[in-house]
Amino acid sequence: MSEWIEFLKANWQEIVRLIGEHLTLVLISTSIAVAIGIPLGILLTRHRTLRAPVLGLANVMQTVPSLALFGFLIPLPFIGGIGARTAIVALVLYALLPVIRNTVTGILGVDKNVREAAVAMGMTDWQILWQVELPLAMSVILTGVRVAVVISVGVAIIASEVGAGGLGAYIFRGLRQYDNRLLIAGAVPAALMALTADYGLGLLEKYFDTGAQSAAQKKSVRVQFIALTATVLMLVIGGYVALRSQNSSPAVTPSANTQPVVVGSKDFTESVLLAEIFSQMLEARGVEVVRQYELAGNVPHESLLAGQIDCYPEYTGTSYMDLLKYPRSSDARAIYETVKRDYAEKFDVEVSQPLGYENTFAILVRADDARRLNLKTISDAVPYARDWRAGFGQDFMSRADGYPGFARTYNLQFAAAPREMELAFTYRALAEHQVDLIAGNSTDGLIPTLDLFQLEDDRHYFPPYEAVILIRKDTLARVPAANEVLRLLGGKLSTEEMRRLNYEVDGNHRDKREVAREWIARSVTGDR
Numbered sequence: 001m002s003e004w005i006e007f008l009k010a011n012w013q014e015i016v017r018l019i020g021e022h023l024t025l026v027l028i029s030t031s032i033a034v035a036i037g038i039p040l041g042i043l044l045t046r047h048r049t050l051r052a053p054v055l056g057l058a059n060v061m062q063t064v065p066s067l068a069l070f071g072f073l074i075p076l077p078f079i080g081g082i083g084a085r086t087a088i089v090a091l092v093l094y095a096l097l098p099v100i101r102n103t104v105t106g107i108l109g110v111d112k113n114v115r116e117a118a119v120a121m122g123m124t125d126w127q128i129l130w131q132v133e134l135p136l137a138m139s140v141i142l143t144g145v146r147v148a149v150v151i152s153v154g155v156a157i158i159a160s161e162v163g164a165g166g167l168g169a170y171i172f173r174g175l176r177q178y179d180n181r182l183l184i185a186g187a188v189p190a191a192l193m194a195l196t197a198d199y200g201l202g203l204l205e206k207y208f209d210t211g212a213q214s215a216a217q218k219k220s221v222r223v224q225f226i227a228l229t230a231t232v233l234m235l236v237i238g239g240y241v242a243l244r245s246q247n248s249s250p251a252v253t254p255s256a257n258t259q260p261v262v263v264g265s266k267d268f269t270e271s272v273l274l275a276e277i278f279s280q281m282l283e284a285r286g287v288e289v290v291r292q293y294e295l296a297g298n299v300p301h302e303s304l305l306a307g308q309i310d311c312y313p314e315y316t317g318t319s320y321m322d323l324l325k326y327p328r329s330s331d332a333r334a335i336y337e338t339v340k341r342d343y344a345e346k347f348d349v350e351v352s353q354p355l356g357y358e359n360t361f362a363i364l365v366r367a368d369d370a371r372r373l374n375l376k377t378i379s380d381a382v383p384y385a386r387d388w389r390a391g392f393g394q395d396f397m398s399r400a401d402g403y404p405g406f407a408r409t410y411n412l413q414f415a416a417a418p419r420e421m422e423l424a425f426t427y428r429a430l431a432e433h434q435v436d437l438i439a440g441n442s443t444d445g446l447i448p449t450l451d452l453f454q455l456e457d458d459r460h461y462f463p464p465y466e467a468v469i470l471i472r473k474d475t476l477a478r479v480p481a482a483n484e485v486l487r488l489l490g491g492k493l494s495t496e497e498m499r500r501l502n503y504e505v506d507g508n509h510r511d512k513r514e515v516a517r518e519w520i521a522r523s524v525t526g527d528r
Helices: 002-046 048-063 066-073 084-108 112-120 125-162 168-177 180-208 215-246 269-283 299-305 316-323 332-347 367-373 378-385 394-398 403-410 423-431 473-478 480-489 495-506 512-523
Strands: 261-266 289-295 311-315 349-351 361-366 390-393 419-421 437-441 452-455 467-472
Touching: 002 048, 002 084, 002 125, 002 168, 002 180, 048 084, 066 084, 066 125, 084 125, 112 125, 125 168, 125 180, 125 289, 168 180, 168 289, 168 423, 180 215, 261 269, 261 299, 269 289, 269 311, 269 467, 269 480, 269 495, 269 512, 289 299, 299 311, 311 316, 316 332, 332 349, 332 467, 349 473, 361 367, 361 378, 361 423, 367 378, 367 452, 378 403, 378 452, 390 394, 390 423, 394 419, 394 423, 419 423, 423 437, 423 452, 467 473, 467 480, 473 480, 495 512
Parallel strands: 261 289, 261 311, 390 419, 390 437
Antiparallel strands: 311 467, 349 467, 361 437, 361 452
């Protein structure tokens, strides 16, 4: 408990910020969905021929996996890109169905006798809608809004994967770092947010319910709703004021003649650490930095080419095979030169000097299994694999340098088809004996944390993955300090050093900014 309290004391500002980001995404997207969905639902009650295609399209949007929808939206002009805009568009699309459907259901569910009586009284269609149908259907419509809000709270967790912030940042970070404190800090506020919204909108449903309710019951519901709203507003305003008071003094004063540099990263610890090192070194030279970390999949690459970020850490083998689609090669120098040439010619992007280490795929087993079976290489493990279960990340299963070629090269056969899952889950699954072999990252801090063992790639299947920084050439032209930082970082990091830095974050649960700051002071500026 004391460790949890210390964690809250050290990170409460970030937790408040993430809650605010999450709440903002949900409120804006749900408001837009209501503003579109209710009028559209009313229109569908007046034009029956439109009902099936519109509701069918809304149903289709509900079936599209959230991360796939985010990925589809990123390249689109005006509504796409990384950040909150893409997340809000996706959340609106998910929230529309329950709002539209319940509006149609509520209005069409109004008793025909009531509608006929209104017509007999001489009321126009507009008057019937506002004075009869909407009041009687309001409880059903609010049920749709209630469902939409709860859906948005859950789907907004995925928004962190496209740089939109929110509590998903803590949840995914906790999975990657094997840190239950981060998982709880992200999951509990999200759950409370969903429960609070569900309860509050449930009170509104009761208030507008046309069933038999006494005046005292309606007054009780009204008082509960007002009290709940006031409590939430006080918490939000109090957290905002406290956060503003803590952050009233900027830590960096940007130079007047520089523009912000948007630094991105992939969604794992090492990439964020490298991006943070680069960011802090830029800031030390008076450059304003905007951080867009923990972007999933190919989002960093697409964002770089679209000009939505200026730079991010990458690996030459990934660029060579996965992005440029070249066949597998083991020549590190040739790969680097090819990537450097092609990125300059095709994308107008500069590839930095190698940072000094490789982060290849690491075929991992539990260390106690390696000792018991005397395993050193992947070939040593092949005879035992027939009785083993394997678990691989989606990236490894789909890449040209991933599972299919790997299994053919080593003639690997497992007891069952490999389980495909999020990379962070594979480490947990291996440590908890759910699987027996995984493909991780060779510099990952979870390897020593969970007492895992890396098998040697004795048939040299995996190509070299030298760490580099990819940066747009126009950014280098307008920010001369970036050239200096890239020069200073060239060859500075060894594999052992990178694994140690990752361990500081994943094993010792230290803040990435602090770990990056210490490394810069020790290895670049020479401070002790």
